[in-house]
Every structure is written in structure tokens, then in C-alpha cells.
Amino acid sequence: MTSPTTPTRIDRRHLPPGIAALGRKDPERVGPYRTLGVIRRDAAGATLLAEAADGALASVRPLSAEVADGPDVRARLAAETDRLSRARALCLAGYRDADLQAAEPWLATEYVPGRTLGEHVAEHGPLRGETLTALAAGTAEALAAWHALGGLHLALDPSKVVLSPRGPKIVDPGISFATGRPLGDGRWAAPERRTGEGATGGAADVFAWGLLVRYAATGWEPSGETVDEPALGAVPEHLTSTIVGALRREPGERPTALRLLEELAPGSGGDLGRAVSDLLAGSWTGMTAPEPRRVRRSRTPLWVGAASVVLVGALVGGLLWSGDDPGGPLGAGGTRGSEEQGETGETGAEGEGAGSAPTVVENPEDVASVVVQARELALAAESFTTYEHRYHNMGGDTTPHHYFQTREPVPAITSASYLGTIGPGVIALGDDFEEMVYFHDSMVGTEGAVEREYYRELSPGADEREHPREQWVSLVDEMDDVLNKVDLVHEGFGPVPTEYMPPEMLSEEEVRGRTGHHYSATYIEEDYRVHEREFGPLEATLGFWVDDSGRPLRFIREMVDRETPGEFGGSRELTHLVEFARFDEEVEIHIPTEDEILPELS
Structure with a gap:
């Protein structure tokens, strides 16, 4: 020592x-x-x-x-x-x-x-x-x-x-x-x-x-x-x-x-x-x-994310997961086993199953089918990266979150607070994501390098953390619930706007190149919750984008309470943003060895 x-x-x-x-x-x-x-x-x-x-x-x-x-x-x-x-x-x-x-x-x-x-x-x-x-x-x-x-x-x-x-x-x-x-x-x-x-x-x-x-x-x-x-x-x-x-x-x-x-x-x-x-x-x-x-030498190429994650262009095949059963192998359309998918297990525009047909390309005006397919493809994805933020004008922002999931070298999913430079979180490992390891990041730069310490147990009295897969599925389901209760209108195909996208999710060039089908709605949000605080009714404007394959790209809900002033002046404003950066591309997550994992989070 x-x-x-x-x-x-x-x-x-x-x-x-x-x-x-x-x-x-x-x-x-x-x-x-x-x-x-x-x-x-x-x-x-x-x-x-x-x-x-x-x-x-x-x-x-x-x-x-x-x-x-x-x-x-x-x-x-x-x-x-x-x-x-x-x-x-x-x-x-x-x-x-x-x-x-x-x-x-x-x-x-x-x-x-x-x-x-x-x-x-x-x-x-x-x-x-x-x-x-x-x-x-x-x-x-x-x-x-x-x-x-x-x-x-x-x-x-x-x-x-x-x-x-x-x-x-x-x-x-x-x-x-x-x-x-x-x-x-x-x-x-x-x-x-x-x-x-x-x-x-x-x-x-x-x-x-x-x-x-x-x-x-x-x-x-x-x-x-x-x-x-x-x-x-x-x-x-x-x-x-x-x-x-x-x-x-x-x-x-x-x-x-x-x-x-x-x-x-x-x-x-x-x-x-x-x-x-x-x-x-x-x-x-x-x-x-x-x-x-x-530290161990990283095997990661150019874009390293806040979870020691790198996104590269190779598509990955293999078993896909359903949000309803994180431990069970599913096809992209939510059908179980390889018989429905064919011997290769591949899915795509010509595959069978509810989620495999390119609904949005065939009929982008069929909003109900587009929403169903977006949820199915999101939950069935074997790997993904997602950035989420709920923010407002009430005296300090809430904490963004990011999610990464992979199957290589072992099945793993992480959920972490994204504080711009640092964030604590949890990684779930194994075929059923059954092994939980907690971590704390130390980053240099909002888009920068990461030093991570791992812990087997939370310290006594610390709040339990939700399983990262369950947390991510809840996020997708929340989006789906909102989309199903409003009257979406197809606005056409074009660039996908991005106010803020961490470079570990997508590079600047990739952000500029994102295009998709845009859907919108204006409605009254009766009940919205942020950190146990309830708000409503709120005037809400919704934006939703999917790519040509039907996968979600972006979800943003902007809400205004004109009767209540925000602490920064003007009306109270609340926003929920979800950026689905990538699906079914290789995501490499560092898997800690036993000697890297400390007994308890201090």
C-alpha cells in the first residue's frame, strides 16, 4: 500500500x-x-x-x-x-x-x-x-x-x-x-x-x-x-x-x-x-x-461518455429485450423466440412481428400505429443511449439523467445523474440485470473524461435507488402515456431540433444530421409531477420525432402556468425533454472487476 x-x-x-x-x-x-x-x-x-x-x-x-x-x-x-x-x-x-x-x-x-x-x-x-x-x-x-x-x-x-x-x-x-x-x-x-x-x-x-x-x-x-x-x-x-x-x-x-x-x-x-x-x-x-x-486501459474509441461509454457505428444483433420482462429474450416486435424472427434472429423492414414493419414510412399519418411502434422499438432495443432532463424557471434546475444499455461484453444498463461534469448512478449487470453496483463519477468537462468509483452497497440510511432498467422503462411508458392521451398531428419530415445534446451521446455533426417525422399537439396537462411536487392545470405544447424506422428520436413537453409567476420572473414554465440519441448500435460500458468495487458508498 x-x-x-x-x-x-x-x-x-x-x-x-x-x-x-x-x-x-x-x-x-x-x-x-x-x-x-x-x-x-x-x-x-x-x-x-x-x-x-x-x-x-x-x-x-x-x-x-x-x-x-x-x-x-x-x-x-x-x-x-x-x-x-x-x-x-x-x-x-x-x-x-x-x-x-x-x-x-x-x-x-x-x-x-x-x-x-x-x-x-x-x-x-x-x-x-x-x-x-x-x-x-x-x-x-x-x-x-x-x-x-x-x-x-x-x-x-x-x-x-x-x-x-x-x-x-x-x-x-x-x-x-x-x-x-x-x-x-x-x-x-x-x-x-x-x-x-x-x-x-x-x-x-x-x-x-x-x-x-x-x-x-x-x-x-x-x-x-x-x-x-x-x-x-x-x-x-x-x-x-x-x-x-x-x-x-x-x-x-x-x-x-x-x-x-x-x-x-x-x-x-x-x-x-x-x-x-x-x-x-x-x-x-x-x-x-x-x-x-x-485504472484499466480503455478499449473505447473517440466519443467517450459520462459512463465511460463509447458509441460506434457498428450495428449489433442478438437477443432483444422487452420492457415488460427485462430478463426475457424478445424480437423487435415483442415476439418471443427465434421461430417468429427466422433463424438469424434479425429484424427489420422485411421481418415479421408487430414492431418490425416500417409503419411511419408506409403511413406517417397513422399516428396511433406510429406511437405503438415507437414504444415497442424503444423497449425492444438491445442497446441504446438516452438523455433526459426536467427543467423549469423556479430557482435552480432539476438534475438531468442519462441511460446506457449494452449486451457486450456482458448485459449491462446504467442510469446516472448528469450534472454536466459529474454524477452518481447505478449499473445493473447479468442476463437478467440482477447484479446491482453503485457508482460515483468524477468528470472533467460536461463532455469529458470520467473517473468512476464503484460500491457494492449504499451507506446506511441512504435512499434506495430504482433499478435502472425499471427506471428507463418507466420513462418510455410515461412518454407513451402522454402521446396516447393527446391528438397528435403529423407536421412532416425534416431536421430534428436539439437545444442541448451531450457530445458523449452524439457528436455535433451527428446532431446536425438528425432528421425525422415530426408530430405535435397542444393540450391542457392536468397533472404533472416533478420531485414529488404536483403542478396543474398547465398549457402544454408537445413535440415528438421518430426516424424512418419508427424509433423515437426526441420527446419534448413544454408547459406554462400563466397564473403563477416563476422565481425568475414571468409565468411559471416547466419542460420535460428526452433525447433518444442512439438505438441498436454498439455501446461499450466498463464492467468493474471485483477489486475495483468498494464495500460501501460513503
């Missing part, structure tokens, strides 16, 4: 929490750096933990030729790299090295050990007292320095702030602007960014900073909507006016990052850097960089 005074060596078998093992498509080396693990993945690729020849660690971001050869990307990347090499800020991850002329250019920056802000808040709750003030001042200092050089971050969210033992550090400045890829969670973006009006100086980053500090103080994630009087909850009084100013709707009405720093460091005598340094020295306590732990 490693002694407390002898840190575990960082190598490919012993990585810090939050660093995932390298995938099959990750390079063994980048320039002079030997790669060790994956810090995060996003729309621009992977950020890798790497080791220089002298043993120093770095955060290395290689860019694929596809990304780098986009219009003006190399020129913008050169400009951002030049800024980073000149930046001098305590709370900005510093420049180390770069090669922008390579076929696949790369940039190396300081590796910052520690948990992200999202991980810390999810694990330990909001920040308090002077630690919160130090976070606010430190991140403002980093933005002020970056903006002074003409740079913009444009992807600031809790995954881009690492709470190192020496202070908070902002990572990935300028990468989103250089690559033209949206690297952040869109809910944290300023309103002008969401509406396509672009950035105005550093105002978009200042808006994200306001949401970030509010999140650090309250644990509230933004809903993606902008209001004139944002709720502040437990934000301490000395920060309220600063955050309110940062969250103003109009970019020109927000303070600059430098002004934020001046407000947070009064009496500095103009030496703001020294003021931040003193604040961190006296207030930044209790932050640690977790020790490395043993």
Missing part, C-alpha cells in the same frame, strides 16, 4: 481521479510528450494528460486535421497561442509548448491538478465564505488578463475551472474561438451567443462568470434563459450586486472583467495581482488534488 508521504506514481495505470484511460484512437505521443490519459473530450477533440522528457506533466490538446484545416483555424490558433504565451495571470492555466505547423497541430499548457468546480460542488456542496470570494476574484483576474490581450474564452462553465490546491485555474481559453467549435455547455452562454449575435468584447465571458459564481454559491445550474432579475438564492450579500451586473441582458451594460476584479479587491492600491495572491494565501484552504488510483 502506498504510504501517505509517498504519492502514487502517475502513469498510464495510475491516473488522478477525473483522468480517463487512453482510448484506442488516442495517440501514444504528441510531439515530445508521452500521453498518459484523457483529461476531457469535447467538440474540438481530446485534451490529454502528458509527460515531458523531464517528467513534468502537461495538458496537451492535439487537433485533428479535420478541425485544424477548417477556414482560418490555424491562423486563429496561432493568435490564441501567442496570447497564451504572453498571458501572466495567477488563475489562468499557463502556456508550455506548441507546434502549429504539424499536420495535426497541438498546444500544451500547464496541467492543473484538482477537481473541477462542477465536481467539487457536486461532491461537497457550494463554496462558502472567503473561499467563494477567492474563487470569484481569481476567475475575474484570469479573465481580465486574457481580455487585456484581446482574447475571449467563450466556453466558460464549471468544467473549465479547476480548483487546484493553490487556487482556482481557468483552462481552455481561446480554444472555442480558434476552432469555431462550441466547447461549453450552451446553458452557460450569454444571450447574445445563444441567439447567434456573437460576442461583444469580453461581455459574453463576464455573463458566464456571473452564472459560474452563482453556481459556486448555490449549486444552481442555469436554465439557458435570460431574465431581467435573476434569482440569487444563497449568494452572499457582498457578491450580489457584482453578479447582478454581470448577468445583465445587454452586453454593453455589463462590467468588464477588470471592473469585476476591482470590485472584489477593494483597497488594493492598484496592485490587483498582489491583492488576488494575498486573498488566495489567506482564504484558499481545504482544496486538494486527489491521489492517483489504478
